Amino acid sequence: MKYFRAPLERGDSDAFIDRIEAGFNTHGFGLWAVERLDQTGLIGFVGLSVPSFEASFAPCVEVGWRLAKSAWGCGYATEAARCAINAGFDQFGVDEIVSFTSTANAPSIAVMRRLGMHHDPADDFDHPMLPAGHPLQSHVLYRLSRDQTTD
Ligand SMILES: CC(C)(COP(=O)(O)OP(=O)(O)OC[C@H]1O[C@@H](n2cnc3c(N)ncnc32)[C@H](O)[C@@H]1OP(=O)(O)O)[C@@H](O)C(=O)NCCC(=O)NCCS
Numbered sequence: 001m002k003y004f005r006a007p008l009e010r011g012d013s014d015a016f017i018d019r020i021e022a023g024f025n026t027h028g029f030g031l032w033a034v035e036r037l038d039q040t041g042l043i044g045f046v047g048l049s050v051p052s053f054e055a056s057f058a059p060c061v062e063v064g065w066r067l068a069k070s071a072w073g074c075g076y077a078t079e080a081a082r083c084a085i086n087a088g089f090d091q092f093g094v095d096e097i098v099s100f101t102s103t104a105n106a107p108s109i110a111v112m113r114r115l116g117m118h119h120d121p122a123d124d125f126d127h128p129m130l131p132a133g134h135p136l137q138s139h140v141l142y143r144l145s146r147d148q149t150t151d
Contacts (some may be wrong), residue, residue, distance in 0.1 A: 003105040003136060023049055029092050034067065034080050043071040046080035048088050048097070053128050057141060061094045065111060072107070078114045085115065089146045096145045100125075102136040109140060116149070117142035 008016060024030040031047035044067030051062055063084050065077040088094040099117060101108040103124070112119075123141035130137040 003102050003108070005130065005134070005136065020045075020049075026050075027092070029061075029084075029087065031064065032080070032084065034071075034076065036071075036076070043068050043076065046077060047084050048092070048094075055125060055128070057098055057123060057125075057143075060096070060098045061088055061092075063088070063097050063099050063115075065108070077111050081111060081115055085144065085149070089149060094146070096143055098141055098143050100127075100139050100141045102127075103138040103140055104136065109142075112142040115144065117144045118148065119143075 020031050027048075027050060029048040031045040031049060033042055034044050034046050035041060036043060044065065046065040046067075047063070049062050049064060051058060051060065063081050065081055067077055085097055088097050097117075099108075099112050099115075101112075119140060119142050123143070125139050125141060126132075126137045127139050
């Protein structure tokens, strides 16, 4: 939880699910549930979303991920994100996909790098939904365009 502002209360969690479902209805894509092939049970979500806050890089399509700790260190986030990115480019006609996270979130930045996403420090930004001076406010932005994909 160290890269999040606070754990979600039940009401906030339900509202988050409602926003994901509304996103599927609007865009056709969203944050997909992730399961292992050899086990039943949710291990997290990975997918595409359209951030609702104003930013120099918006409107945009973001690829994001959140896995249970028990599923870290196995490559699942990168594998699932590759599928989400391919769906974005091939199925949904997206031209560029971005990802962003707190400057301190090294595991998430490592996923972006494994995906071959590109970082220009000029894109980095302070997240407008976090209060000024918050330790997680400083964010990096990574981009991947359709013509930069290799697979
Ligand atoms: C961000 C997050 C998904 C990264 O998880 P992760 O396990 O480090 O990333 P991956 O699933 O891609 O796994 C990669 C790791 O699995 C290892 N791995 C093991 N077997 C592997 C395999 N067969 N194939 C690929 N990688 C494998 C890799 O070497 C790598 O480990 P390393 O970082 O020690 O080198 C996870 O930390 C998380 O859910 N954090 C909380 C949510 C969060 O911060 N989300 C982002 C908010 S913006």
